Amino acid sequence: MPVRDSATHFWLPFTQFVFVPMALQRVPPDGDPSDGAPFPQPFSFVIVALGAALLLGACGSGEGEGERDAPVPAVEVVQARYGALPLREQLSGTVEARGQVQVYPERAGRLVSVSAENGDFVREGEALARISGQSSRAQLSQAQASLESAQARAREAKATLEEIRAQFKRTQKLAEQDMVSEQKLESQRAQLQSAEASYQQAKAQVQQARGTIDERAEAVGQTVVRAPISGRVGQRNAEVGMRADGQTPLFTIGDLSEVQVEVPVTQEMLGRIAEGQPARITASGLRDSTIGAEVSRISPFIESGTYSAEAEIDVNNENGPLRPGMFVNVDVSYGETRKATLVPVSALHEHPETGRRGVYVAPSLGSELQPRPVESSAEGSGSASGSAAGGGASSDGGASGGASGGSSGGGGASLVGPVPVQFRPVEVVAEGGQIAGVRGIEPETWVVVVGQHLLESGGGGRGRRGGSEGGQQQGPPEARARPILWSRVVDLQQLQQQDLLRQFMDKQQRRARSAAGGAVDTSGGASWRADTTGASS
Numbered sequence: 001m002p003v004r005d006s007a008t009h010f011w012l013p014f015t016q017f018v019f020v021p022m023a024l025q026r027v028p029p030d031g032d033p034s035d036g037a038p039f040p041q042p043f044s045f046v047i048v049a050l051g052a053a054l055l056l057g058a059c060g061s062g063e064g065e066g067e068r069d070a071p072v073p074a075v076e077v078v079q080a081r082y083g084a085l086p087l088r089e090q091l092s093g094t095v096e097a098r099g100q101v102q103v104y105p106e107r108a109g110r111l112v113s114v115s116a117e118n119g120d121f122v123r124e125g126e127a128l129a130r131i132s133g134q135s136s137r138a139q140l141s142q143a144q145a146s147l148e149s150a151q152a153r154a155r156e157a158k159a160t161l162e163e164i165r166a167q168f169k170r171t172q173k174l175a176e177q178d179m180v181s182e183q184k185l186e187s188q189r190a191q192l193q194s195a196e197a198s199y200q201q202a203k204a205q206v207q208q209a210r211g212t213i214d215e216r217a218e219a220v221g222q223t224v225v226r227a228p229i230s231g232r233v234g235q236r237n238a239e240v241g242m243r244a245d246g247q248t249p250l251f252t253i254g255d256l257s258e259v260q261v262e263v264p265v266t267q268e269m270l271g272r273i274a275e276g277q278p279a280r281i282t283a284s285g286l287r288d289s290t291i292g293a294e295v296s297r298i299s300p301f302i303e304s305g306t307y308s309a310e311a312e313i314d315v316n317n318e319n320g321p322l323r324p325g326m327f328v329n330v331d332v333s334y335g336e337t338r339k340a341t342l343v344p345v346s347a348l349h350e351h352p353e354t355g356r357r358g359v360y361v362a363p364s365l366g367s368e369l370q371p372r373p374v375e376s377s378a379e380g381s382g383s384a385s386g387s388a389a390g391g392g393a394s395s396d397g398g399a400s401g402g403a404s405g406g407s408s409g410g411g412g413a414s415l416v417g418p419v420p421v422q423f424r425p426v427e428v429v430a431e432g433g434q435i436a437g438v439r440g441i442e443p444e445t446w447v448v449v450v451g452q453h454l455l456e457s458g459g460g461g462r463g464r465r466g467g468s469e470g471g472q473q474q475g476p477p478e479a480r481a482r483p484i485l486w487s488r489v490v491d492l493q494q495l496q497q498q499d500l501l502r503q504f505m506d507k508q509q510r511r512a513r514s515a516a517g518g519a520v521d522t523s524g525g526a527s528w529r530a531d532t533t534g535a536s537s
Contacts, residue, residue, distance in 0.1 A: 072417070072418045072478055072479060072480050073451060073454035073455065073479050073480070074415055074451065074479065074480045074481075074482065075360075075421070075448045075450060075451030075452070075454065075455070075479045075480070075481055075482070076448070076449055076450040076451060076481070076482050076483075076484050076489075077362055077365065077446045077447060077448050077449065077481045077482065077483055077484070078343075078344060078347070078446070078447060078449055078483065078484060078485075078486055078489055079444055079445070079446055079447075079483070080341050080342060080343050080441060080442070080443050080444060080445045080446075080447055081341070081342040081343075081443060081444075081486075082339060082340070082341060082342065082443035082444075083339055083340075083342050084336040084337050084338065084339045084340075084437075085336065085337045085340075085342065085430045085431070085432050085435060085436075085437050086333045086335070086336055086337075086432060087272075087333065087334050087335040087336060087337060087430075087432070088331045088332060088333050088334070088432045089269055089272065089273060089331070089332045089334065090329060090330070090331050091263045091264070091265070091269075091311075091329070091330045091331075091332065092263070092327065092328070092329055092330070093261045093262050093263035093264070093313075093327075093328055093330055094261070094262055094325060094326065094327060094328070095259050095260075095261055095262075095315075095322045095323060095324055095325060095326040095328060096254075096259060096260050096261075096262055096324055097231065097232075097254025097255055097256050097259050097324040098254065098255045098257075098258045098259060098260060099229055099231065099254060099255050100231075100252065100253070100254035100255075100324060101228055101229060101252070101253055101254070102235075102249035102251070102252050103128065103225060103227070103228065103249060103250055103251040103252070103253060104246055104247075104248070104249050104250065105129075105131060105222075105225050105244040105245070105246060105250060106222040106225075106246070107131065107219070107222045107223065107246070108131075108243070108244060108245045108246065109131035109132050109133065109223065109243070109244060110131065110132045110241065110242070110243050110244075111129055111130070111131055111132075111238055111239065111240055111241065111242050111243075111244055112130050112131065112132050112240065113129060113130045113240060114128070114129045114236075114238045114239065114240055115127055115128060115129065115130075116128040116129070116227075116233045116236065116238075116251060117233065117236065118233060118234055118235070118236050119232060119233065119234070120232070120233045121230075121231070121232055121233075122227040122230065122231070122232075122233055122253065123227065123230045124227055124228065124229055124230045125226050125227060126226060126227045127224050127225070127226055128225045128226060128227055128233070128238075128250070128251055129224075129225040129238050129244075129250060130223055130224050130225070131222075131223040131224075131225070131244060132223065133219070133220050133222075133223030136216065136219040136220045136222075136223060137220055139216045139219065140213065140216035140217055140219070140220050142216075143209065143212040143213040143215075143216045144213055146209045146212060147206065147209035147210055147212070147213055149209075150202065150205040150206040150208070150209040151206050151209075153202045153205065154199070154202035154203050154205065154206050155202075156202070157195070157198045157199040157201070157202035158199050158202070160195050160198065160199075161192075161195040161196055161198070161199045163195075164188070164191050164192045164195040165192055165195070167188055167191075168185075168188045168189060168191070168192045171184060171185050171188045172185060225238075225244075225250060225251075227251075227253055228253070229253055229255070230255070231253045231254045231255040231256070232253065232254060232255070232256050233251050233252070233253055234251070234252045234253070234254070234324065235249070235251065235252040236250070236251055237249060237250055237251070238250040238251065252324075254324055256317055256320055256323075256324070257316075257317060257318055258314060258315070258316060258317055259314075259315050259317045259322050259324065260296070260312045260313060260314050260315065261281060261293075261312070261313040261315060261322075261328060261330060262310055262311075262312055263310070263311045263312075263313065263330050264306060264308040264309070264310060264311075265298065265308055265309050265310070265311045266307060266308045267302055267307050267308065267309075270298070270309060272334045272335075273295065273298070273311065273332050273334060274295065274298070274334075275295050275296065275297060275298055276294055276295060277294060277295050277332055277333060277334055278292065278293075278294050278332070278333050279292075279293050279294055279295055279313055279330050279331065279332045279333070280292060280293075280330070280331040280333075281293060281313070281315065281322075281328050281329070281330055282328065282329045282331070283322075283326055283327065283328040283329065286321050286322075291315060291321065291322070293313050293314065293315045294313070295311055295312075295313055295332060296312050296313055296314040297311065297312045298310075298311045298312075299311070313330065331432075337429070337430040337437055340429055340430065340437035340438065340439065341437065341438050341439070341440075341441055341442065341443050341445075342435050342436070342437055342438075342443075343359060343435070343436055343438055343441075343447050343449075344434060344435060344436070344449050344486065344489045344490065345431065345434050345435065345436050346449045346450065346489060346492070347359045347360075347436075347447045347448065347449045348426075348428065348436060348438075349423075349448075349452040351423055351425075351456075352456050356425045357425065357426065357428065358423055358424050358425040358426045358440070359423075359424055359426055359438070359441065359447045359448065360421050360422065360423055360424075360447065360448035360452055360455055361421065361422055361423075361424050361441060361445050361446060361447050361448070362417075362419050362420070362421050362446045362447075362448070362479075362481050363420070363422065363445070363446075364419045364420060365416065365419060365446040365481060365483075414482065415480040415481065415482050416480065416481050416482070416483070417478065417479060417480040417481050418478040418479060418480055419478065419479065419480070419481055420477070420478055421448060421455055421477055421478065421479050421481075423455075424440055424441055425440060426438040426439060426440035426441060427439040427440055434489075434490045435490075446481065446483070448479075448481075449484075449489050450489075451479070454479070455477050455479060
């Protein structure tokens with residue numbers, strides 16, 4: 001029913017309404033407003049225009065409130081340091097057991113028994129497998145019979161020789177007394193010489209028969225495959241019933257208590273890498289993060305095909321973390337860079353709008369902040385630390401601990417702020433060991449290491465949206481910052497590197513399986529060299 005006071009209300013969408021003064025309403029001449037006719041077209045246009053203006057104003061007002069109420073992201077920060085980076089060559093190599101040998105059968109034949117399994121420890125001379133040797137044993141028995149026959153002939157020849165020698169001595173005495181003719185003496189002398197020759201021949205036949213026995217006995221012994229050294233058995237390729245030959249190894253044996261890592265070193269690297277330099281060995285699947293060692297030997301010869309020499313690193317492997325054939329990464333340290341501002345590698349960020357490499361800094365944070373360890377139990381609390389390994393962070397202020405400065409779920413580490421953050425372009429002068437040396441910021445500056453993507457376009461809180469370097473902006477973005485330890489950041493970066501290495505190894509194994517008879521191509525592996533441009537002068 002129409003309202004009869006000073007204004008009439010017309011409801012518009014989104015619960016907005018327009019007040020139309022009575023002067024603009026059409027009232028009949030008799031003065032009864034209730035009998036008013038429909039408005040003429042000019043008046044309708046005015047009402048619609050006023051409603052649209054009010055509606056647009058309401059929408060603009062709501063957007064401004066949304067910006068003011070946008071949640072402030074939570075990020076993790078560390079304080080930049082001042083120091084020198086170690087210069088390292090990152091190489092890739094393979095693990096070999098000390099004295100690692102492949103065991104081949106000494107003769108061909110069918111395997112009748114296999115007594116060694118993968119992982120067994122065997123001593124030198126211990127039987128590993130047996131090959132069928134019936135023919136060899138038969139030949140040995142024949143040789144033994146031949147020896148007995150030769151020995152019997154030798155005994156007979158010896159007896160004949162002794163008899164003829166005795167007759168010759170008697171005839172010789174009679175010849176001295178002129179009781180026998182000289183012709184008879186010479187005849188017996190010839191018989192004696194013939195008997196001696198027969199005896200020597202019989203003895204030679206005995207020796208020959210003994211040699212045949214030794215040969216046949218060795219052939220019988222070759223039917224037993226024995227361990228040439230003491231060590232662990234691996235790569236068993238022997239099953240009962242299969243035919244073995246001298247071309248295929250049946251076992252591999254090596255001493256796993258000490259292994260050596262074989263690393264190819266290019267001719268360019270030979271000017272930096274030398275024997276005795278420290279080395280750090282890492283690989284996916286190791287129980288410990290790294291294994292310390294040093295370069296033991298470098299071959300003086302460079303292979304013509306690869307233009308590289310082979311370096312060997314001896315590693316104490318008493319606990320057995322390394323396995324022969326394992327692919328490992330080796331970092332060889334050969335010096336240090338000049339001192340510079342140091343930040344974790346995860347602090348480096350490529351700005352999405354300018355493409356420049358830099359870091360997000362919180363200039364208002366002071367050195368009085370003390371980072372505290374983050375407990376592993378809080379890793380799923382929704383804070384930046386809970387998802388750092390995956391590159392995520394919390395953008396919900398409430399999910400990270402409530403009001404500014406309040407304690408979050410980060411094991412007692414407090415969120416500070418909101419504080420303004422800025423993107424600072426930097427020049428990377430060296431990089432290695434999950435740490436980068438940069439120019440463009442001062443030491444002790446707090447830099448963001450987790451949550452940079454929350455500070456990009458559309459992700460900042462309260463102030464400027466995004467932290468870009470140009471354009472129409474209202475001010476720097478804001479974030480709540482949690483100071484954390486350097487050691488935590490480096491550990492998370494190492495976990496990410498291990499994930500990348502595992503992905504690389506899986507890819508290489510798939511490529512190796514798909515290539516018929518092809519070898520694993522590691523040319524695209526984690527070979528890496530520290531960029532020391534401008535830092536080593």
